[in-house]
Amino acid sequence: MKNLIVVLFIMGFTSAIGQTEIPSTKSQIKTALYACPEMYQEGAKVLGYNQKGELVTLREGNNSMICLANDPKRDGVSVSCYSDKLEAYMARGRELVASGKGEVEKRDLRKKEIDAGTLMMPKEPAAAYMVTAKKEDHDIESGELKLSKMRYVLYKPYMSGAETGLPTKPSAPGMPWLMDADTHRSHIMITPASGN
Template sequence: MKNLMLLSFVLCFGIAIGQTKIPSAESQIKTALYASPEMYQDGAKVLGYNEKGELVTLREGNNGLICIANSPKRNGVMVSCYSDKLETYMARGRELADSGKNEAEKRELRKQDIDAGTLIMPKEPAAAYMVTATKEDYDFETGALTNSKMRYVLYKPYMSGAETGLPTKPSAPGMPWLMDADTHRSHIMITPADNN
């Protein structure tokens, strides 16, 4: 009987420790909108997490920008906003991750989808914005961030260095460059230089 009680205690304690607390919807929305240009913040759609850790719509939008709150599984903070023209690409990536696919598998399967025309990508570059911070720079209750870093990305499949005139490797702090050139996931990276 003692062993059964001890086992029950250990299981309950382990479950309690393993659970991740989810910030309020208001806190998640505030944090997610750090990645949005100011002019789009009021009308951006915001996805975040419910108490079960499932991705849900926290706020509907009306301006073509979608923002995603920080994942409760992440050690640290990363929020992003992107053009709704990229939603099928982003949603497919989330679907593949949820099914247990690793990064290489996700990359290959999305390539197959794009090349087959079943995953439609924008014909012109579409923007994504990312903000990262450490968990020490994040206020769980209010959603406020301090000392965050911003990155800008423009996605369009199969861009080349020759077509864009961009280097295909980082060259100088803050200088745009083309990552994954000539592939289905080519994108222009812009990481502002630190001013410190």
């Protein structure tokens, strides 16, 4: 009998560990909007997770901004908002990850598709905003973040350092720089210096 109780306890404990708590729709939307510029928040479309852990539309939008709620399976908190001109690129990345593709394979497949013209990218730089935080700084019930870090990105394929006048590696705190220069995934990175 004791052995049966121990086995049942271990099974229940392991099952509880394996479960991921999915915040309410309201909480997910609030957290996702931390990454959205204030002028776009009211009309931004928000993607997040249902109680099965599937990515769904939590709120329809009426402007050009799409926000992505935190993936409850990830360690810590990471939310983003981006121009709808980047949705094809972002959605394709999510699709490839869901099908089991690794980071290198995902990058290579998207490059082939962009170069072939089957995956559309914006002709002018399009913005994305990311907010990250530690799990302990996130109130899962209310969706509030106590402490977080912001990063801004401007995507446009095949930008070069010479074309933009930007350094191609970080050179000073808070200074914009061009990451993945001369590639299909080139983007201008702007990470505010600590304390700003």
